[in-house]
Amino acid sequence: MKILLIGSGGREHALAWKIAQSQLVSRLVCAPGNPGMAKVGECIPVDDPIAFSKENSIDLVVVGPEQPLAEGLADRLAEAGIPCFGPVKAGAMLESSKAFTKEICDEAGIPTARYGHFTEAALAKAFLDEFEAPFVIKADGLAAGKGVIIAEDRQQAEKAIDDLLNISGSLVIEEFMKGYEVSLFAVTDGETVQRFGTASDYKRAFDGDKGPNTGGMGCVSPAPRFTKELEDRAMEEIVLPTVRALKARGVTYRGVLYAGLMVTDDGPKLVEYNCRFGDPECQLLMRRLRSDVVPSLWGAATGRLAGVGLDWKDEVGVLITYATKGYPGAYEKGSEIRGVEEAEKDDSIVIFHAGTKEEGGRLLANGGRVLSITALGEDYAYARGKAYQAANLIDWPEGFYRKDIGEGF
DSSP, X not given: OEEEEEEOSHHHHHHHHHHTTOTTOSEEEEEEOOTTGGGTSEEOOOSOHHHHHHHTTOOEEEEOSHHHHHTTHHHHHHHTTOOEESOOHHHHHHHHOHHHHHHHHHHHTOOBOOEEEESSHHHHHHHGGGSOSSEEEEESSOOTTOOEEEESSHHHHHHHHHHHHHHHSOEEEEOOOOSEEEXXXXXXXXSOEEEEEEEEEOOEEETTTEEEEOSOXXXXXXXXXXXXXXXXXXXXXXXXXXXXXXXXXXOOOOEEEEEEEEEETTEXXXXXXXXXXOTTHHHHHHHHBOSOSHHHHHHXXXXXXXXXXXXXXXXXXXXXXXXXXXXXXOOOOOOEEBOHHHHTTSTTEEEEESSEEEETTEEEEOSSEEEEEEEEESSHHHHHHXXXXXXXXXXXXXXXXXXXXXXXX
């Protein structure tokens, strides 16, 4: 099987790393890829995935990031008869439109926060009277994991409304839910739904959950405290009704459903959906998955997911995101990173590249989140120790990472 993988981040490196291990795969092309992905597949800039797939007899296209899905890449591939792991544009609206997701929740009776959808600042600000602080303000469109502002008081909330309306022209205001967050993953072909693991990520930039929201500064998997009973409930009350509600609208969702959940005193409630694997969660899921991932990707893309099973390792995982100083704000590119190969000599460690590039034999930082350091172990404390041991071997003065990932589990 020949596979084209779209993307260049840590999530895509993890997918490439796992896909390349499959006995079913004869060729893996990563477009455009990164230095880490170049070690497991061919990295080629591809302007037109449809033309490239036809010319190179590609059997399956796997789309990593959300933007191409929101723009309808899966629709165009379907029209060309090329199987795609990733939902069509109407399904990707679960991520590209917070308001659309809330409509689905209303239709299917899915537990979620009370909310209002607004395009005018005055109405949005008046709606704040419905809640007590803190207020949750979300840009309606894609925002790379950074379009959510939790305002501690009315003044911050009104500023957030003005800022986010300027960005997206549409926003959702939600009731603040108390509890702990969990990332729940499922793969589906629109009929069969396959559970694909859980994780808990760390969104704030600095230790103690301080600082601005980021795309994710680390995670642990499986999600601590999230019991089998809670997972069963989330699947039955949230994920399965979503797939059915989309089907009722004529949308056959093929790909991964990433449900961001808040586990409250009343049980799991939906915070948001993403239409792709999480980053950094995907990196740990691929590390923890013992079985071949390709049958799940192919089964979802072609409507043949029924009967495909998964086998997970017994170990748990801890991931540390190594980011450029200044992220998620302004940061400089081009600083040299040393010691990655030394850190990976430990069998429990795999380091995935996100924002890197190679130049003259040197590995350089080329983004905000740059490396994902993953470690597996028999418990979180062991895996955590291994991950930080590896992080300490990397020589990169221009980078930073949180020191409290996986603490206390």
